Amino acid sequence: MATSHVYKLSAYPKEVPLRDGASAVLKPMTPEDADALLHFFLRVPPDERYYLKEDVTSPKVIQQWAAQLDYDRALPLLAWVDGRIVANGTLHRTRAGARRHVGEVRIVVDPEYRNQGLGTTIIRELAAIANENGLERLLYQAVAGREDIAIKAAEAVGFVRVGVLPSHAKDLDGHLRDIVLLEMPLGDWFKWWGF
Numbered sequence: 637m638a639t640s641h642v643y644k645l646s647a648y649p650k651e652v653p654l655r656d657g658a659s660a661v662l663k664p665m666t667p668e669d670a671d672a673l674l675h676f677f678l679r680v681p682p683d684e685r686y687y688l689k690e691d692v693t694s695p696k697v698i699q700q701w702a703a704q705l706d707y708d709r710a711l712p713l714l715a716w717v718d719g720r721i722v723a724n725g726t727l728h729r730t731r732a733g734a735r736r737h738v739g740e741v742r743i744v745v746d747p748e749y750r751n752q753g754l755g756t757t758i759i760r761e762l763a764a765i766a767n768e769n770g771l772e773r774l775l776y777q778a779v780a781g782r783e784d785i786a787i788k789a790a791e792a793v794g795f796v797r798v799g800v801l802p803s804h805a806k807d808l809d810g811h812l813r814d815i816v817l818l819e820m821p822l823g824d825w826f827k828w829w830g831f
């Protein structure tokens with residue numbers, strides 16, 4: 637069982653409402669979740685998976701994540717409905733050095749469970765965990781023209797655009813796309829947003 641020396645995670649498992657009246661349960665990933673997580677990623681359309689940072693359909697990659705779970709480096713918060721993973725949000729951070737006050741959030745929701753508020757709920761949860769545990773800024777990256785809904789979801793939670801990395805992503809056909817960088821200061825800013 638993975639533990640955290642940095643984050644207080646006693647609030648989990650936590651039930652959260654979906655817009656259709658059902659609910660999901662949020663829990664940090666455990667090593668036993670590897671198969672369910674692989675099946676979750678296989679339900680994400682290939683043209684979306686392509687833009688994620690890792691090859692999430694490789695059983696080897698997922699088994700490695702599960703075997704080396706270190707919440708203080710990458711905290712995967714999974715949403716479960718009826719024994720199935722329907723979303724995965726991750727909070728990444730480095731523990732030492734000049735960037736130790738900055739985290740990064742990534743999020744993927746099962747296509748069948750989108751537009752139910754789950755994406756924004758998980759981004760908010762991860763931001764709250766980061767805020768309560770001393771992180772000062774959060775970063776979020778999305779591919780322009782491919783992950784525009786992800787940009788809207790982050791903006792809805794309080795992230796603001798701070799820059800663009802021109803041509804930092806390449807489509808399968810070689811077409812270049814910009815990466816949009818968004819960030820959210822924590823602390824007072826986070827409180828003003830009403831969390």
Ligand SMILES: CC(C)(COP(=O)(O)OP(=O)(O)OC[C@H]1O[C@@H](n2cnc3c(N)ncnc32)[C@H](O)[C@@H]1OP(=O)(O)O)[C@@H](O)C(=O)NCCC(=O)NCCS
Nearest residue numbers: 742743744745750751752753754755756783785786788789
């Ligand atoms: C981005 C993503 C996580 C959003 O998840 P979600 O659970 O559908 O998000 P929510 O239901 O909380 O909606 C958040 C906001 O996104 C926007 N949005 C969601 N679905 C939308 C749609 N079909 N069309 C347009 N905007 C949409 C809306 O602004 C919405 O806010 P609102 O409902 O208050 O208007 C999901 O689309 C996804 O997994 N995409 C593929 C992976 C990805 O791009 N990840 C980003 C890399 S970090």
